[in-house]
């Protein structure tokens with residue numbers, strides 16, 4: 495999202511200024527153009543020359559230091575920017591922004607801007623928790639200014655508390671999501687998409703379970719690709735992978751739990767993509783306490799009972815929803831996939847071969863064939879799961895626009 499974006503970076507005076515040098519480099523690495531303005535106090539921590547050399551632009555500090563007679567610098571930077579980032583933001587600067595005070599270059603430029611504003615507060619805990627600061631933050635939030643939650647951790651003052659400057663990686667991720675949320679012309683904007691992921695877990699007793707080799711990587715990649723195309727995504731996942739940011743994520747274990755969640759949300763959805771490896775069976779009488787070893791020589795039998803077929807059930811209920819299934823096969827890939835497409839009343843199916851270590855379950859790459867209900871066949875050669883997800887989402891966009 496940051497590629498070719500113009501970012502006005504406003505640096506105010508806190509100890510975290512030195513970390514913002516790297517934040518700016520992170521923006522530039524993602525393809526953004528960055529221009530920097532600093533408050534006088536920020537220049538006490540890091541020299542403006544550092545920001546100038548790394549951004550390859552002049553750094554603004556003094557509102558009255560107007561070098562180019564053709565422009566007014568603080569208005570020019572505001573007009574140029576697509577987004578304004580304040581990092582680190584001190585309690586003092588937050589107060590000024592909240593109250594419309596423009597008494598230096600940074601606050602004047604922020605008064606003059608029409609761009610979305612993204613603020614990274616970093617300060618002492620007591621300053622952060624002060625009711626005045628909290629009220630100023632609330633005022634700005636009510637005007638759609640976006641705040642990054644500070645970390646709790648070891649502060650410059652030598653004790654633990656909330657107010658710490660967060661990891662740059664998190665800031666960049668949240669800025670990407672913020673820009674995404676402000677971009678209206680995305681192909682899946684206003685589409686609600688439900689995605690399932692991971693291998694379900696079927697309990698034998700409180701400490702043992704039956705599952706499969708699915709990692710959830712494919713489903714999570716699909717959810718992220720749909721989100722980046724502007725969709726409102728709900729992910730129902732049995733995977734242990736981290737929660738993707740910006741995506742409403744619901745954690746489940748068993749096929750029955752997954753069924754309940756999907757069944758509850760399905761009615762409001764435009765699209766369902768079932769990438770989960772749902773266990774076909776569950777343990778008939780799962781024990782409530784740990785099963786003890788049986789000393790007799792008789793074999794121990796675990797009785798299984800059938801789980802609901804989630805996709806098939808949704809296929810039988812669907813009205814206008816677009817349904818995509820996955821078919822994990824070790825043999826007769828095309829034949830079985832096409833059969834599932836028909837039997838489960840799907841619009842599209844992604845057939846992937848499993849049982850090979852370099853693709854499919856648990857691998858980072860996948861090789862698939864996509865079949866549509868009107869007979870189209872698209873071969874996707876071995877590539878990363880995120881690329882497979884992009885291709886699938888692009889195909890979905892094409893089908894929805896037909």
Ligand code: CTP
Nearest residue numbers: 768769770772774802803804805819820821822
């Ligand atoms: N699926 C489902 N509920 C189940 C089993 C599968 O919703 N109880 C979904 C999967 O998420 C996938 C599709 O159905 O999108 C096909 O799953 P797969 O495991 O390949 O096939 P099955 O229908 O289970 O058939 P089989 O195991 O006999 O191949």
